[in-house]
Amino acid sequence: MTTSRTEILEKIRRSLGVAPEQREQNGLTEDRITEDRIAKDYGTIAREYQHSGKLDPQSRLELFSERLRDYGTSVHRCSNQQLSSTIAQVLAARHIHRILIPPGISGPWLAASDIEFVPANNGLTYAEMDKMEGVLTACTAAIALTGTIFLRHSATEGTRALTLIPDYHLCVVFENQVLETVPEAIRYMEPFSTLPLTTISGPSATSDIEMTRIKGVHGPRTLDVVLIQD
Amino acid sequence: MTVRVGNAAQAPDFPEAAKKQLANAQMRRNVRHATDVIRAKRNRVAAEMPDWEALRESARQIKAHTLRHLDTYLEQFEKACTAAGGRVHWAKDADEANAIIAAIINSHGEKEVIKIKTMTSDEIRLNPALEAEGITPFETDLADLIVQLGNDQPSHIVVPALHRNKTEIRKLFLEKMKLETLGDQPEDLTEAARRYLREKFLRVKIGIGGANFAIAETGSVCIVESEGNGRMCLTLPQVFISLVGIEKIIPEFSDLEVFLQLLPRSATGERMNPYNSIWTGISPNDGPKEFHVVLLDNGRSEILADEKTRQTLQCIRCAACLNVCPVYRQTGGHAYGSIYSGPIGAIVTPQLQSMQHSQSLPYASSLCGACYEACPVKINIPEVLIELRGKVVAAGDAPASEKIAMKTASFALSSSRRLATAQKFVRIAQWPLVHDGTISKLPGFLGAWSETRNMRSAPAESFRQWWKRRRKEQHS
Ligand code: SF4
Numbered sequence: 001m002t003t004s005r006t007e008i009l010e011k012i013r014r015s016l017g018v019a020p021e022q023r024e025q026n027g028l029t030e031d032r033i034t035e036d037r038i039a040k041d042y043g044t045i046a047r048e049y050q051h052s053g054k055l056d057p058q059s060r061l062e063l064f065s066e067r068l069r070d071y072g073t074s075v076h077r078c079s080n081q082q083l084s085s086t087i088a089q090v091l092a093a094r095h096i097h098r099i100l101i102p103p104g105i106s107g108p109w110l111a112a113s114d115i116e117f118v119p120a121n122n123g124l125t126y127a128e129m130d131k132m133e134g135v136l137t138a139c140t141a142a143i144a145l146t147g148t149i150f151l152r153h154s155a156t157e158g159t160r161a162l163t164l165i166p167d168y169h170l171c172v173v174f175e176n177q178v179l180e181t182v183p184e185a186i187r188y189m190e191p192f193s194t195l196p197l198t199t200i201s202g203p204s205a206t207s208d209i210e211m212t213r214i215k216g217v218h219g220p221r222t223l224d225v226v227l228i229q230d
Numbered sequence: 231m232t233v234r235v236g237n238a239a240q241a242p243d244f245p246e247a248a249k250k251q252l253a254n255a256q257m258r259r260n261v262r263h264a265t266d267v268i269r270a271k272r273n274r275v276a277a278e279m280p281d282w283e284a285l286r287e288s289a290r291q292i293k294a295h296t297l298r299h300l301d302t303y304l305e306q307f308e309k310a311c312t313a314a315g316g317r318v319h320w321a322k323d324a325d326e327a328n329a330i331i332a333a334i335i336n337s338h339g340e341k342e343v344i345k346i347k348t349m350t351s352d353e354i355r356l357n358p359a360l361e362a363e364g365i366t367p368f369e370t371d372l373a374d375l376i377v378q379l380g381n382d383q384p385s386h387i388v389v390p391a392l393h394r395n396k397t398e399i400r401k402l403f404l405e406k407m408k409l410e411t412l413g414d415q416p417e418d419l420t421e422a423a424r425r426y427l428r429e430k431f432l433r434v435k436i437g438i439g440g441a442n443f444a445i446a447e448t449g450s451v452c453i454v455e456s457e458g459n460g461r462m463c464l465t466l467p468q469v470f471i472s473l474v475g476i477e478k479i480i481p482e483f484s485d486l487e488v489f490l491q492l493l494p495r496s497a498t499g500e501r502m503n504p505y506n507s508i509w510t511g512i513s514p515n516d517g518p519k520e521f522h523v524v525l526l527d528n529g530r531s532e533i534l535a536d537e538k539t540r541q542t543l544q545c546i547r548c549a550a551c552l553n554v555c556p557v558y559r560q561t562g563g564h565a566y567g568s569i570y571s572g573p574i575g576a577i578v579t580p581q582l583q584s585m586q587h588s589q590s591l592p593y594a595s596s597l598c599g600a601c602y603e604a605c606p607v608k609i610n611i612p613e614v615l616i617e618l619r620g621k622v623v624a625a626g627d628a629p630a631s632e633k634i635a636m637k638t639a640s641f642a643l644s645s646s647r648r649l650a651t652a653q654k655f656v657r658i659a660q661w662p663l664v665h666d667g668t669i670s671k672l673p674g675f676l677g678a679w680s681e682t683r684n685m686r687s688a689p690a691e692s693f694r695q696w697w698k699r700r701r702k703e704q705h706s
Pocket residue numbers: 544545546547548549550551552574601604605606607608609
């Protein structure tokens with residue numbers, strides 16, 4: 001019995017003129033188009049677009065902050081030494097007293113004494129996450145041009161659900177994680193390409209009702225960023 | 231023939247449907263407003279990219295390359311996805327895809343699913359098919375939810391509920407969500423949707439979505455969204471099912487660097503949409519325990535056969551062509567009788583149905599070329615439209631098509647004030663047919679006419695002059 005798989009692939013090959021019975025007529029000598037030839041064809045694709053950025057580091061961070069603010073995300077810049085006090089200030093301003101943290105975050109991040117940091121262990125259910133006020137995480141990379149944060153959901157970034165269910169996300173970005181362009185970030189993320197990946201550009205949003213942009217639908221309604229520079 | 235594109239096979243011809251829609255003043259106002267807003271944003275963020283044209287050209291080439299080797303890339307995708315713990319199914323048509331999806335749900339004994347916005351599922355009429363099996367699908371995209379609760383049809387590819395205003399939506403939510411009170415601001419309505427759906431996200435065990443991109447190299451699927459409903463559906467349930475048209479394949483992970491720049495700027499006019507999710511098979515301790523991909527043909531392999539119209543399959547469903555189309559902006563989406571509306575709908579809907587239905591759609595255009603200019607993957611829609619008109623004529627529907635064309639174009643053009651750019655059209659649309667400054671034979675409705683008159687090539691007179699003369703001649 002021919003399966004749908006075989007049938008679809010045969011139909012595609014006939015449409016492309018590379019089915020066995022068409023090869024001779026179409027001047028194809030190989031048994032089938034080899035992956036080598038496809039790779040060569042792929043290599044001829046024009047890629048004249050901008051790959052790397054042109055900005056100096058300071059302007060790059062400025063651009064990143066500006067683009068985040070465009071999305072309604074507030075950006076708090078500080079040095080490594082000021083990290084824990086900045087976290088405390090940002091959370092206080094949001095009236096958040098208990099915050100989830102991924103298992104890989106420890107030490108100096110958690111020095112603020114008036115905040116209760118709740119480790120998100122494996123047993124934490126989605127319903128329990130839903131009851132929490134927010135989450136504090138790190139990230140893998142960021143894109144200045146588009147105000148984007150890249151997560152690969154490592155131990156300091158938490159599972160995908162962790163940065164999704166709570167209504168508030170505070171993300172810590174280090175200056176050397178900020179790249180300028182989308183291609184730079186995609187190339188940087190390539191080694192992680194088979195991990196679950198999420199990009200975040202501001203809080204969740206919709207414009208579905210009369211084209212009015214509303215910040216905050218199902219994902220966190222508020223995203224704050226602490227940007228660390230030494 | 232089974233269902234190919236929603237109810238398109240039963241839909242009235244475009245001119246007839248358009249006439250009805252044109253009488254709906256509120257709909258026209260909403261469409262005008264929505265398309266104006268998105269278009270202005272899109273233009274701003276496209277203009278700030280100095281390499282926009284280079285990106286479009288790369289995207290076109292990547293897609294064209296992938297389509298040329300689609301068989302190999304599909305096999306590669308299957309292999310990589312399977313190796314990562316995913317299960318890949320192949321569906322020839324809508325019925326088979328619906329049956330596969332229902333069987334997966336039934337195998338878990340579940341009666342409810344949560345859905346991410348997917349045009350492809352509307353194409354195959356998945357919701358009615360699931361309902362017939364006693365399974366309730368919940369749409370979770372805000373606009374899709376509005377469409378679903380209102381028993382309505384989507385009218386735009388990216389903002390499907392643009393034909394509804396907030397008063398209507400409020401009434402709908404009050405009734406269907408069984409609420410006592412509800413404000414009438416977009417914020418109130420969004421909050422109501424958040425509360426209504428949150429419980430479902432946390433409870434329902436099976437999620438269904440589409441794919442914006444399926445990566446052959448890694449077997450990964452990428453979903454591009456704004457609201458976070460996508461992330462909810464693809465992360466929280468035990469089982470996730472991706473329904474993927476075979477044209478959604480891209481060769482490599484790094485190709486995302488092109489599409490993730492073009493898609494958000496073209497679709498919503500944002501530099502980046504709030505969320506992109508990319509995942510590969512199953513991940514321990516993160517997300518669903520079971521992941522299925524249903525690769526859907528449903529007429530696509532047939533579209534590949536014609537090298538001129540094959541480019542239709544390059545589409546990344548950004549809807550930029552709708553927002554700039556003078557015909558769509560007048561009629562709205564429903565006139566197209568298909569979930570795929572606007573210029574892309576005019577070329578993809580009839581082709582998906584082997585040119586057996588929706589033959590009036592290739593005439594639902596003034597061929598002004600604005601869609602081609604806006605398209606991030608450079609699909610030459612006017613060229614495809616003309617090609618398809620030729621096919622309609624060749625199929626023996628010429629007199630009918632002529633009539634359809636006249637009716638369609640006359641309403642679309644007679645009142646339009648946006649035709650300054652349309653002068654470009656004839657040059658774009660007719661260049662393959664011009665010999666020595668004379669058009670020898672044109673396909674479609676222009677063809678029937680040019681056979682009886684030795685038509686001068688178009689640049690010699692403006693489009694409007696040409697059209698006026700044409701109309702006079704028709705009446706004399
Ligand atoms: S045809 Fe081009 S412009 Fe239209 S929806 Fe598809 S990709 Fe976008």
